[in-house]
Amino acid sequence: MQHIDDIDPVTLANRRAKGKRPQFLDDPAVERVLAITVAVATELGVVRQRLDTIERLLERQGSLSRQEIDTFRDADAHAERAQWQREYMARIFRILQQDKEALEDGHDNPAPEAVAAELARGASAA
Incomplete structure (x- = not known):
């Protein structure tokens, strides 16, 4: 068995999938x-979660x-924590969700076809 002092946290943190x-x-x-x-x-x-356990x-x-603290298990606590x-x-990803919704609703960025049609109209009017 490996001793805790033999474990390199930097190596563990840099493992890659x-x-x-x-x-x-x-x-x-x-x-x-x-x-x-993230x-x-x-x-x-x-x-x-650990603070909640302590409390x-x-x-x-x-x-x-x-x-x-390490062995605490409680189904109600688990549900509340989840x-x-x-x-x-x-809350953290709110801005990304709002951007996604705006794109889906077409508020921020018109469809490429609409931009091309508008440019074509502008070019023919000039």
Whole structure:
């Protein structure tokens, strides 16, 4: 068995999945910032869950140990946390969702055919 002191956290953090990394945005720099933001958001979500565990155990018992925190399981807490996580992620990605909806509704960007038709009308009028 490997000892905890023999584990290199930098090596673990840099492990990569096999295959090409999916890219969702045109600019690789923006894609990287998004990946970092998601990683930070995920970490914050984990911290919030642990804090929630501590608060629940303190409320229940008045004191607690690290083992109690690590082994805490509660179906109601899980459901509440899952709901919080969905809402949290929706807040983080709100701008992307709004942009997507605007594109779908055609508010921000007209269809390419409409732009071409308008340009053609302008060229024939000149």
